[in-house]
Amino acid sequence: MKRLMIVDGLLTSPLMAELKTPLVEQIAAGCHTKEFAEGDVLCHQSDAAHSVWLILDGWVKLTRETLDGGDAVWDVLGETHLVGLETLTPPFTYTTRAVAVSGVTALVIPHTALRHLIDSNGEFARLVLKFVLRQQQDERLEIEHRTHQTAPQRIGCFLLKLAGTPLDGRIDLHLPFDKGLLAARLGMQPETFSRALAKLKQETGLRMTGAHVQMDDADALRAYTCGACSGSYPCHGHAT
Amino acid sequence: MKRLMIVDGLLTSPLMAELKTPLVEQIAAGCHTKEFAEGDVLCHQSDAAHSVWLILDGWVKLTRETLDGGDAVWDVLGETHLVGLETLTPPFTYTTRAVAVSGVTALVIPHTALRHLIDSNGEFARLVLKFVLRQQQDERLEIEHRTHQTAPQRIGCFLLKLAGTPLDGRIDLHLPFDKGLLAARLGMQPETFSRALAKLKQETGLRMTGAHVQMDDADALRAYTCGACSGSYPCHGHAT
DNA sequence: TGGGTTATTTGACCAAAATCAAATGTGTGG
DNA sequence: CCACACATTTGATTTTGGTCAAATAACCCA
DSSP, X not given: OHHHHHHHHHHTSTTGGGSOHHHHHHHHHTOEEEEEOTTOEEEOTTOBOOEEEEEEESOEEEEEEBTTSOXXXXXXXXXXXXXXXXXXXXXXXXXXXXXXXXXXXXXXXEHHXXXXXXXXXXXXXXXXXXXXXXXXXXXXXXXXXXXXXXXXXXXXXXXXXXXXXXXSSOEEEEOSSOHHHHHHHTTXXXXXXXXHHHHHHHHHOOEEETTEEEEXXXXXXXXXXXXXXXXXXXXGGOOO | OHHHHHHHHHHTSTTGGGSOXXXXXXXXXXXXXXXXXXXXXXXXXXXXXXXXXEEEESOEEEEEEBTTSOEEEEEEEOTTOEEOGGGGSTTOBOSSEEEESSOEEXXXXXXXXXXXXXXXXXXXXXXXXXXXXXXXXXXXXXXXXXXHSOHHHHHHHHHHHHHOOOSSSOEEEEOSSOHHHHHHHTTSOHHHHHHHHHHHHHHHOOEEETTEEEESOHHHHHHHHGGGSBSSSSGGGOOO
């Protein structure tokens, strides 16, 4: 039964969901779940990789230390996301430090298992490639956003991604981690975040009390947010 | 002989250089070189892929159209770089428009050839994966740079990358394309670029007349530029 | 060579975001 | 319930980069 739960866990990852069942079971055989408390460190920047994690619950921040002792936040990942995929290529070390920012349940996937699988199974390598290429597109779009979007727009963009694609135009959600971290994730100061949020409310009719976000017309948010995006997409794939 | 030249061309790509000789020859069999004049379009954003290009000479800009009719420049690639790798994954369309910004010689690699190779040859898929994972790290660092580096620092960072790792501390090079495009590539306005450059000169002793850049002490530039970077790297791999 | 078209620079000004400082909330452990 | 630590907001100010406009420099084509 435990084995079955692990298989189910694995399948929450879009990458793993593409694998054939026997392969998933093979990977599951080497995995175990692990709980992390807020503040626990999953891995340190530059360390040799021993695991890759699939987040089943909670949030993990990826940071790199800056010269002045601060942290640059590269990402904050939630459930269904993988931590440490970059270690599948030389030098097989973690690029960032990963720290739980809430209680976290994660599936620990042995690094060696993935390495071996990639080396021995072309189909797996192919699927990882497909997965990484897709991620790469999102990241390139994010580079563009960092320079072409204003702070309020970046916040709106984040909220749209978080909300997924609501069937009706309504959004009702809770911020999954604190505003300071979100500000860092979006590349701005907390003060700027606060003010940008005020502007976003005023411009789009979004409401927020504490961590509770409500919006009657998601399209208004999309229109405001994607106004600066480069064509084609509704940003990231925020469908209309 | 022509075949031989094409093989040599292919081998200039770090990705292709990792392949076994027969594989390179197999790819070469489907390739041909093509010349583009400045302004020629290699591919259009959203078009179904037919080719991937390896730049043998000249420079190609990758852009996406913005709503206001402008262009967001995603990258400007020179020799040894591949254009269109993103098309190896669904939806198999170009993410950007690619336009020659100088005379360009490129090796045209049929898209189908690469697709088939990935599907049929696990080792090739593995090497592409390795290649893309490495690129991904650079791009994540670039996201950080867009928010943590100032305009003069971004220019310095670009120059360091362009200079490679000079054995002595000297840099002497020519900008390979115009300043307006470089400004766009670095995510700033041409006016800002011009002023930022003036500041960079003043701060680091760099000299520039027209497109000619000279610097006696590359370390001074590194110190100034990477001052804001997140630890570990000398930025990108600007070795000391 | 001379006009016409682009680059690039410079100046004046504006807007966005960072910084510094202080006030207001919020939550937790006595 | 209070005191302390920390998160968030607000205000005042500075810095950085963007915008508009104009001058200057380069470049190209008769």
